[in-house]
Amino acid sequence: MSTNARIADPDEVISFEELGLAARNHGFPLEALRYDVTPVGLHYLLTHYDIPAVDPGSWRLRIGGHVDSPVTLRLDEVRSLPRATHTVTFECAGNGRARLSPRPISQPWLDGAVGTATWTGTPLAALLREAGPRAGAVDVAFTGADHGTERGVEQDYVRGLALDDCLRDEVLLAYEINGQPLPPQHGFPLRLVVPGWYGMTQVKWLTEVTVLDAPFTGFQNEIAYRYRETEDGPSEPVTRIKPRALMIPPGFPDFMTRDRIVDAGPVTLEGRAWSGWAPIAQVEVSVDGGETWKAADLDPLGERWAWRRWTFGWDAEPGEYRLTVRAADAAGNVQPVDQPWNRQGMGNNMVQQIPVTVRPAAS
């Protein structure tokens, strides 16, 4: 077996394997952009293997490796530590993959691998400092209870993160979502939450936190989540979320095609924008498929790690339109209109395109 992901042939439509993933993994329906915080059950969900059955009584969190004082904690002990809450926008690094051409073969996301939740847990940094990383510690490996094979490699899901990134104030070990205990699919009983980073970093069903004195070289960091142009060429790690804006598709849909019909007249377009690199600084809307752009109105900045709401007044006259929207962040990152591409379909943030038909208003 090869650890290279497959690319679809130019005329290849969706395979049954891709459908199997699309049926298991949950996209976010775009009308749910109306909610500041995504209700449980509408947040996107990607599960690499199976959702594991974790017994909270026998579950333990083990913090060890290159540390002075390894520690093992029961769930009630984790829950008795200092609490912190952050509202955070998550996005799968593969969001938009199925729109790339040629299409990398994996979970075939369209636009909806996103969601925003309010996570409550205990800050990771204090726990790590209590364990006491030794001189020379560089990375931390986070192990989940989920187990499977991926491109021929049998593994528990493990992701590594630089120690410095682990010590940031906003990083949590979370046991609640939206004020409720984590449901199984979101990592019960404990998950890592690293605001600003793509979803592969948000390790679910966490069991082990292992401090390393050498860079982590596991599958998910070295093989899976990479920006890679060619099979054997150089690659870069996937890290923080690139800027993206999405719009609630206006009007109403057709069941099968999802084509939209909008009644003529004043329409308030609205949506959300986010970036893991810096706060959102600008959102622009085009109603002519990207030929001309106008600035949207931005809601005041809210929580740093949550998406920012935008609105745009459109006087819709009868006709055919292609609506699109793009975001830019305060660090100067601008969402591209042309299609970026990489071999595994990672970190793609090309703009959403919504064809709509505006019909004359009923008289």
Place this chain on the structure above:
Amino acid sequence: MSTNARIADPDEVISFEELGLAARNHGFPLEALRYDVTPVGLHYLLTHYDIPAVDPGSWRLRIGGHVDSPVTLRLDEVRSLPRATHTVTFECAGNGRARLSPRPISQPWLDGAVGTATWTGTPLAALLREAGPRAGAVDVAFTGADHGTERGVEQDYVRGLALDDCLRDEVLLAYEINGQPLPPQHGFPLRLVVPGWYGMTQVKWLTEVTVLDAPFTGFQNEIAYRYRETEDGPSEPVTRIKPRALMIPPGFPDFMTRDRIVDAGPVTLEGRAWSGWAPIAQVEVSVDGGETWKAADLDPLGERWAWRRWTFGWDAEPGEYRLTVRAADAAGNVQPVDQPWNRQGMGNNMVQQIPVTVRPAAS
């Protein structure tokens, strides 16, 4: 536009339109068969149009039509009526559609359009009796707040049900799921729950209950949810859920193919079975693709409208297997091993097939 659904060509794989539906609508991951009651977020979810934004303050339930005393209720008034709770297995009438050959083009479900929830609400019968159906009342139309087009027909989602079926004790107007207020995707603030019937009957975002003195002839009853062999031939309505058993895929999966690996040794296979026609009476398991069958052990009968758990002890020896399971109910309905087919892919209950590789146990 035609109101006929399209059938895929014999060699046609999944289209982007079907992928768009698969990405929006949520399948149930089969390992979640381990839970008696499906956690919110793992229950299957089919939304014909968009999830509507319902303001609970201005929302009203209107009960009218061919009645003596039409009634309009606020949400707090509905919630103050007598409460009842039922645990109910729901299944989409299109479950398994994507495995049919030739494949009807619509939401491309594999096996996972199912879930079991605990619904709390008020019995419909008392409310209907208070409104007082007049002589000659035959059907009741249930209107949701969701709006769209389907095969060229613009509509609010409306389903009709015979008055006699509406008056059954177990039929609820539900405002809670699993002890919590309905989330938007499950029909907030109120949905119809008709235990034993396929999902199209469980009208979400309910706004109107209209008693009719003639049979209901709306799109969802007369066009969409029909057993139909040919485009223009006779058809029968889709009603109650046919018997089906599903198994938790044993062992662990490959991320992409979902192929399973099981370690040799004693394995307890388990799953659930249900029927809307009668209680489950028998579940049989085959480890050789359906050549030979053995009876599974059934848990005691629980709530009438919830699935029944089964287990089966398997001494797994190294090799390749095809696991399958079939259910029969107390009314004599038996799940077919051969593939049934109808033009819209409705009420298909062919058996699940799980290929597994049993590898030698680690020494």
